[in-house]
Amino acid sequence: MTDVRPPAPRAGSRDVPGGRGVGARLPRKEDNRFLRGKGQYVANIRVPGMMEVAFVRSPVAHARVRGIVKPAGMEGRVFTMADLAGVRPIVSDSGLPGFRSSAQYPLARNKVRHVGEAVAMCVARTRAEAEDLAEQVELDLEPLPVVADMLQALEPGAARVHDHWDCNVFLDTLVDDDLAAVRANAVITVKRTLRTARQCMAPLEGRAVLACPDARLDQLTVYTASQLPHVIRTGLSECLGIDQGRLRVIAPDVGGGFGYKAILLPEELCVAWLAMRLDAPVRWIEDRFEHLSTNANCREHAYEITGYADAAGHLLAIDCDAVVDSGAYSMYPFTACLEAAQIGSILPGPYKMQRYRCHTRSAATNKSPIVPYRGVARPGVCLAIELVMDGIAREAGLEPHEVRLRKLVRPDEMPYVNITDKHFDSGDYPECLRRAVDALDIPKWRTRQAAGEPDGRRVGVGLAIYCEQAAHGTSVYAAWGIPMVPGHEQCLARFAPDGTLELRVGAHSHGQGLETTLAQVANEVLGIDPARVRVVLGDTAMTPYSTGTWGSRSMVMSGGAAASACEVIAGRVRAIASHLLEAAPADIELEDDVVRIVGTDREMPLAEIARVWYREPQRLPPDVDPAGLETTMGYKPAADTGTFSYACHACAVAVDTELGSVEILDYVVVEDGGTLVNPLIVDGQICGGAAQGIGTALYEEMPFSDEAQPLASTLADYSLPGATEIPAIRIAHMETPSPLSTFGQKGIGEGGAVAPPAAILNAVNDALAPLGALVAECPVTPDRVLDALRRAGESRA
Amino acid sequence: MAGKTTLTIGIEVNGEQVTHAVEPRTSLADFLRDTLGLTGTNLGCEHGVCGACTVEIDGAPARSCITLAVACDGASVRTTEGLADDPVAEELRAAFKAHHALQCGYCTSGMLVTARDIVMRLPEADEARVRVELAGNLCRCTGYMGVVNAIVAVLAARSPHPRQDP
Amino acid sequence: MKAPAFAYEKPDSLDAALRLLADAGEDAKPIAGGQSLGPLLNFRLTRPSLLVDVRGLVEMSAVGDSHDHLTLGAGTTHAAIEDGRVPDPANGMLRHVAHGIAYRAIRNRGTLGGSLAHADPAADWLSVMTVLDAEVLTATAAGPGVHAAAHFAQGPLATVLEPGELVVAIRIPKLSTRARWSYFKVNRKPGEFAHAIAAVVHDPERDVCRAVVGATGDAPYLIEDARPLLRGFDPRWAADHVSAAGLDAGSHAHRVHVAALRRAGAQIGGVQ
Known part of the structure; x- marks a missing residue:
């Protein structure tokens, strides 16, 4: 990278030499594990007794499903929507007027509507054996006329993707205006007819789901390569009909998202259901063929x-x-x-x-x-x-x-x-x-x-x-009327007794470096070394609810939440420090891992405040805030x-x-x-x-x-x-x-x-x-x- | 079926001799990941294009996804885990970090194996050559800027005749 | 994307390999580097009952040098050619072409013979060996065989090889020191399969001037007398040959192959 002109004075820049806060060009904390092959992607998680799933997918784009024949003797290892009775379809409606609703069953019921739609699920000890099994499942499909192109879909008389709709349109919107005068007066009129192709997002890691039942907690842990684990938990709960408390969703290291991993998957429903049914850990790892043949799903x-x-x-x-x-x-x-x-x-x-x-x-x-x-x-x-x-x-x-x-x-x-x-x-x-x-x-x-x-x-x-x-x-998303409206983004911040700080946020990082940038935010507010900040992401049991990482929102929203939580902690640190250093709280500054009376050399390590709160409470001020060095704060811009x-x-x-x-x-x-x-x-x-x-x-x-x-x-x-x-x-x-x-x-x-x-x-x-x-x-x-x-x-x- | 359907193979992996029974259809990548638990080698396409699964076989980079484990009987294999103490890999890791050559990290193990090969085999490579040599390793996050800069930096640091900037 | 089950043998002699291939019949396949076969297996697009691993056989890596030919074992890797670890009988053409095949990690294992036997029309060696007038040396349990490279491929992924017949070596005529070659490959990314190939070899001492139109979707098309390219580019002449190579006049592919032929001609020093 070369700058294209000498750096001008930059309004708002905080990049100071040696700085570790907002504005610092800090190498990433998370790099170390990836550089040593220690990234924990879903496919890298090993659980004893884990079974593997391969899906039987539709070879055609539109057909009525007349029959699915399971290989003889393998009925207990092949599952169809009939087996998943009671699992509700994925329905995602907009509140905008005129929206036509679709229902996507985790495994096709009655009809398949695109190439690659999952029809049956096969389980075996290895993926290779699951694929062997999937090859033996026979589909009886009655081909239907195919709607292959969006413009063709809009033509009168086009075949219907959804039988009960009156046309192939999810939603029609119009921002209207009277252009007559402009048309009459414009000297220049430029008309363009443009198209963009359908694409695959192609993160290097595909989608991946591993579901593990936990009898002690009466809980199903679902590891999934997702950008929004909390939303997945909500969606799984609604479709599977089980309490959210019985579901824990963990998005471990995610090998690229780009939006591809920002939806509830039919496969997540299937694998979660199967793990409960078999009472055994089950996983599905999307392969590149599935990605390309089933999931070209954007930009057209x-x-x-x-x-x-x-x-x-x-x-x-x-x-x-x-x-x-x-x-x-x-x-x-x-x-x-x-x-x-x-x-x-x-x-x-x-x-x-x-x-x-x-x-x-x-x-x-x-x-x-x-x-x-x-x-x-x-x-x-x-x-x-x-x-x-x-x-x-x-x-x-x-x-x-x-x-x-x-x-x-x-x-x-x-x-x-x-x-x-x-x-x-x-x-x-x-x-x-x-x-x-x-x-x-x-x-x-x-x-x-x-x-x-x-x-x-x-x-x-x-x-x-x-x-x-x-x-x-x-306000923006409430107006869209979609199933997910983001509210306050929250962060839990707490000191451990040794003075290390933990930040927990519900957004996720799949390459964006939040483990580093949120630590920089903590440094900005608390003066703590980013190396002593631990950022916890991607686990519904460990983090506050969040709609996740999408819409270029994490640094503003999670960054804001982390700052808010750290500010609260900073106030409590000042209160304790003012007692220990015998100064007014307003005179205490937090910088470079110390708390100091402004303008003096009277200071103590920041970690000492944490040690006193946890280990020597006898030294705390009598009016100390009993909430301690831990808080959850929400953030939303004004x-x-x-x-x-x-x-x-x-x-x-x-x-x-x-x-x-x-x-x-x-x-x-x-x-x-x-x-x-x-x-x-x-x-x-x-x-x-x-x-x-x-x-x-x-x-x-x-x-x-x-x-x-x-x-x-x-x-x-x-x-x-x-x-x-x-x-x-x-x-x-x-x-x-x-x-x-x-x-x-x-x-x-x-x-x-x-x-x-x-x-x-x-x-x-x-x-x-x-x-x-x-x-x-x-x-x-x-x-x-x-x-x-x-x-x-x-x-x- | 004529021929063997399970074979016992002996491979040196990261300096240690291992002996295991495998099915002929098992790829080297699956053998490393599933049998040996060496999950540092990731699978990106399983057809030899993306480069995520690149490992060293007998000292040269190879795709572990389209190489059969049985075909590696008697070979020496090195994965990213085996590069832990390698000084060249250590220089590359430091440069990758300094130049932000990784984001999600999924391609990184394969990138490091390829990068190490470039540094050792083509000490005179310039930026354009580095890019050509990287053509078989896809990264979806970085736009390659950091990866190219990191490798060029390591090449420059190792060069006995540092290039003079004009 | 896991391969279907198959059996595997790694014989210790060529004879043993040929016997295994003969006994197993059409369902058996030889495997050397596996760089073409591996993806097909993982996509389950091929289902051999038996793979016979010939990679370690001494015959496969043998190099034979005679006065006017060089013989390279079929197991010679692209990387060995790229690095000059085997002699280049074509004044650097083989090294140049090898460098452009796929990626280094593929070249380290992929082999010359495997690439020819796979017969992907867009792959390089088929066109190169055709323009060089090389011969493919084979063996079966019944004895050796020889095929002119120009007649080796019979269509996309189809060759003259009979079941049980193994490519053992490639015999390549040596170019004289005055000979010139050009190789113009159209692809959008390095390592990609070609969208068009044009190769020209002009060896005045051997009175040879041949050209190939490759990556047509079918077997390479040989122009045995390419001297017109040296005299100046005649678009009509080129277009006729590209049409004869099987491409529709008026198609973009036709236009691009004509352009490739023109540029290959220009590279070799033809009058433009």
Whole structure:
């Protein structure tokens, strides 16, 4: 990583030499175990007597289940929905009017609705034997007409995914407006028809579940590779019909989440049920074939978007019809409509406009149920509006950044309420764009473009700027009416007698480094060495309830909760210290593992306070707070409209018009994530997110046949970017603190993945513009580039 | 069925000779993980593409997911656990930590085996070569920035002729 | 993704291996590095009753050097070729190609003979051995066999090998010192199977100028007389050959293969 310009004075930066608190570039505490092969992923947990499950999955996308024949003599090792009688289906409804409800049984009942839907569960001593057994189960399936495509699903007369629905739409939303005047007056009209492919999120670790009965506690312990163990416990309890107290859900080390592990799984229900039925530990480990053939479950959007502008390139209005392929079922807890409805609310991006209309539909198809992937609807939305902005620039004869600068919300307008009632909290969007343009050095590329490449390739530059609402809370989700509404995020903080601190939070970390950053928060408040802070995550028996890690919320919400809990503890420490040091509590400062009377050298180790509370209570003040050095505190920002991080991505590409290939020549990210709690980790999130976005832009696609058969069943076919496909991304930071969060931090975990499709498609189209070609689909494969060139050739012929 | 359906194999794993009966279909990865309990080697794709399961067989990196345990009879295998006291691996671990070369950690064991091979086999490798050599190890979290920087840093530190920055 | 059950033998001589393969019939498969077979087993796309492990046989790693040929044992790994641990009879072409096959961890175990026998149209050695006019030396319990590389593959994943016939070695003509070669492979990522291959070998001393259009989805297509490439690129000539290789004129694949052929021609120093 290289900074693209010398570091400017950074508002809110706390990165001081030797610092270990908020702002410190601290190497991660959790690295040690992973670097020594000690990561405890579900598949690495060994329990004596553990049985293995393999699922029999539907080979077809839509069929009536006429019969399931268990292999003779193996009836006790093969289970169908008939065996799971009493287990309730997964139902995840939105309270938004008109939502059509689906019921997903953990094993198919009556119908299968996508390839890979689990039909039967086989159990054996080893996975290989379970797969042997699964091969012997015979399915009698009566094929039904397949709804393979979201646009086809909406046509009158299309087959129905759910027999009792009147059409294949989970939810229809409309943000309406009168565009007649704008249409009449606009000098520039740019219309784009766009599509993004279905993707697999492809964390390196797949899903995994291990359920172990505990007779003493009358409890089932479910280890699962999940981002939200508490929500899983709630969902399991509701579907299995057992008290939540009889369930303990542990998400141990999780090998990447990205949204893939933020839902209640049919397999979790099955494995939990089977462990109770057999009274034995049972596990299921998703393999890569299952991941690719069953769970391509994100990102598939279609847009018809029109932007209107005046002759000078001022964006006036946006009109959009968007469809999201939501797949066959509504997944718990986010529902099938979250993504499409989000399009309606975030499409305007960081821009001001007079009028805005957006119609969205969440289409049901015979594909796997959609799950919100890093950035959720934003990569598609950013692609849609940013391609329109480039189109306006082209029509107006301006550079792409010039039309953007006309309509970006300015810093003097912050906080700003946009046309869809989003409350932008802080920042300087135009400056972010200018820095990215400078860093990429667009004039340099224009010169190179004019000169032409020696190898005949065509060079182009592209920009994309977005803002990302993160850590938004109760009011926002209550309005969606989904099964899970986040409230206060809580943290339990307590000192042990030796002065080490434990923080327990209900969110989880699957690479984000919360074990380090929450320890930095504790250092910031209590002055304690992060090495003496133990962060406990991912266990319903050990942590306060939480909706988990999603929506780029953990650093704001869990960070805020950890700070609140530490503040309470700090107050009690001061009270005890003031008694022991004989000073006023207000004069006690906590720093570098000591408590000290401000401005003096009278101090004692922080650990001594803990020792006195636990071991020498006779030395405590008579009015000491009996709650001691332990507390659980909740946190919610005063306004729960969310923090808005933002970034501009700028890139240069070379397009080989003969082979259709695209190479990224330079890639710049200028990001404002508010106060950065740990810049090392933030850069990792940005670069990792951008790598996934580059995958979306150029490589990753699950193609489907007309029968909705997924066609890329290996990683040789489903192409994930490697070290040669991801350039050395140059990252620069602005740091405008959020007025809403504890330290000014903003959620940034997802943002990196948002802009690459838009920036790269804009760059490719900039390169192809002289040929009259336009690519409007992701990923930009060689075939799509060659298609675009062919269309351009035909239209000019 | 003609031929043996269970075999007893002898493998040196991380310096210790082990002898076990295995089914021919058992992969080296499953043998290491399930029979020997060496779960530091993770399975990512089980078809040789992702690189998470990379271990050393007779001193050279190999995919343990598509290598049969029976085919390793008489071989010497080293996993991430076996690199615990290896000085080169120790340099790499320190660099991985300093450069934030891991997030979820699932690819890390395979990355370290490959990284060690790059450092030992290609001491002159530049950043572009390091990236090519890493092409067989997928990471879904980091965008490779930290991994590449860490390996380049170790190469530079070990080089008898440190590169001069222009 | 666990392999189905099968039996396994590791014979200590070539004769024993051939007898095992002959006795077991079509359900038996030889295995060397297992880098192509391993994934197929894990996906349960192949179900051999018996695997005969030939990796350790001395014949499989033998190197034979004659005046005008080099013979490489079928068990020679891609990495051994990449590293120059065996001689390169093609003026560096084999080393160059080997470096681009899959990934180092695969190359350390994957073998030349295994790759040829697997006959994936997108794999490198099939095209390279075809353009070099190499021969595949085989053995069965009944005796040895020889197949010209150009006629070895019969289609995707299909070869002339009979049940019980084992690839033992590859005999490769040595290029003269003046010979030039080019190899243009179209793929999006290093190590990926090719989307298009064009290879050209020009050896004036042996009066050879051959080209191959590979990764067509079918067996490689040989252009025995590729001299037109040296005289200047004729798109019509190239397009006709790519069509003859089985690709539809007008398809993107056709266009990309023509481009590959042009670039391979340019690399070898053809007049453009």
